Amino acid sequence: MNLRIPGPTPVPREVAEAGAADMINHRGPEFAEIIGRVTEGAKRVFQTSNDVLILTTSGSGGMEAAVVNHVSPGDKVLVVTIGVFGKRFLEIVQTYGGNPTELAFDFGTAADPARIDAALAADPELKAVLVTHNETSTGVTNPLKEIAEVVRKHDRLLIVDAISSLSSIPVETDAWGLDVVVSGSQKGWMVAPGLAFISVSPRAWEAQAKCTTPRFYFDLQRARSSAEKGQTPWTPAVSLYFQLDRALQILFAEGLENVYARHHRLAEKTRRGLLDLGLELFAAEGHRSDTVTAVKVPEGVDGSLITKTARTEFGTVLAGGQGSLSGKIFRFGHLGLVSDEDVDNGLRAVAQTMERLGYKTPTPA
Numbered sequence: 102m103n104l105r106i107p108g109p110t111p112v113p114r115e116v117a118e119a120g121a122a123d124m125i126n127h128r129g130p131e132f133a134e135i136i137g138r139v140t141e142g143a144k145r146v147f148q149t150s151n152d153v154l155i156l157t158t159s160g161s162g163g164m165e166a167a168v169v170n171h172v173s174p175g176d177k178v179l180v181v182t183i184g185v186f187g188k189r190f191l192e193i194v195q196t197y198g199g200n201p202t203e204l205a206f207d208f209g210t211a212a213d214p215a216r217i218d219a220a221l222a223a224d225p226e227l228k229a230v231l232v233t234h235n236e237t238s239t240g241v242t243n244p245l246k247e248i249a250e251v252v253r254k255h256d257r258l259l260i261v262d263a264i265s266s267l268s269s270i271p272v273e274t275d276a277w278g279l280d281v282v283v284s285g286s287q288k289g290w291m292v293a294p295g296l297a298f299i300s301v302s303p304r305a306w307e308a309q310a311k312c313t314t315p316r317f318y319f320d321l322q323r324a325r326s327s328a329e330k331g332q333t334p335w336t337p338a339v340s341l342y343f344q345l346d347r348a349l350q351i352l353f354a355e356g357l358e359n360v361y362a363r364h365h366r367l368a369e370k371t372r373r374g375l376l377d378l379g380l381e382l383f384a385a386e387g388h389r390s391d392t393v394t395a396v397k398v399p400e401g402v403d404g405s406l407i408t409k410t411a412r413t414e415f416g417t418v419l420a421g422g423q424g425s426l427s428g429k430i431f432r433f434g435h436l437g438l439v440s441d442e443d444v445d446n447g448l449r450a451v452a453q454t455m456e457r458l459g460y461k462t463p464t465p466a
């Protein structure tokens with residue numbers, strides 16, 4: 102099967118095998134060595150000297166950790182939404198009693214830094230900005246560097262969901278001044294689902310110390326104290342740490358710059374291949390993601406049959422649309438362990454699926 106969804110992504114054979122190693126004591130010296138090494142590796146990928154903590158949870162758990170450690174009940178925060186995952190940040194803030202203002206942009210478009218600038222200028226009480234870097238539900242990458250410049254200018258805390266970008270698309274945590282950044286193992290990291298990464302700047306630690314939201318499992322202060330002893334507060338997903346240790350070696354052997362270049366090249370190839378079929382891309386030009394491409398379901402094709410047909414007839418797992426986009430778009434993932442051959446095969450499967458569902462590729466004029 103060609104797994105072309107935007108996560109979980111294929112896990113390299115060596116990584117899967119590393120995860121099959123014998124269990125060890127998570128409070129012993131071997132684990133301390135591993136946690137030290139993978140934390141240093143993760144910091145390289147985050148391009149940061151901030152603390153990076155690795156939590157046993159999915160990406161949403163990392164988002165929840167970001168909120169419960171930095172947003173107190175009643176705190177006014179700006180939540181920038183461009184799709185389903187931005188809305189998730191909003192929901193988490195609401196769940197814990199924060200006071201969010203939503204700055205929503207149409208699905209398929211990117212956030213406009215000038216409007217974030219205006220929103221922050223208009224309300225000095227907004228303590229933090231929460232934003233999705235790469236909106237997996239629409240295939241849009243936000244201009245994070247520019248957004249960060251605006252947030253820095255207003256001196257607010259910047260909390261970023263970089264779950265489906267970090268390790269595939271450059272994220273310069275320190276250079277751009279990102280306070281809290283979250284990622285997840287099942288994306289570009291090439292590790293099975295179950296680990297979240299979270300970086301915390303000194304400014305964010307100050308906010309964390311004052312934050313009054315109740316928290317237990319996701320208390321980052323506890324995670325930091327344990328990490329100093331080469332441990333985690335709770336029993337970690339030890340096998341996933343083994344996988345991460347191996348996956349980082351593979352990433353660094355390729356070189357992060359080459360990893361980013363490969364993602365960009367294969368994303369371009371995917372976009373070109375889909376456009377050549379006469380299909381329309383959902384994301385606005387100039388903001389199209391290098392990890393996932395969203396495609397509009399063409400007129401006359403039953404969108405609910407696309408993923409099933411591709412999977413059962415043509416050996417390719419595509420993702421459907423989420424929420425209000427269900428049946429209107431489908432998504433093609435190209436992140437993590439992905440090659441020219443995977444993209445070529447995926448594009449062929451899309452063409453065959455469309456043909457099977459009655460779509461005719463327009464003949465060029």
Ligand SMILES: Cc1ncc(COP(=O)(O)O)c(C=O)c1O
Pocket residue numbers: 107108159160161162186233235236237238262263264265285
């Ligand atoms: C941008 C983004 N945010 C959040 C999540 C949620 O992560 P998880 O499903 O690991 O909880 C995802 C997962 O697809 C994502 O792509």
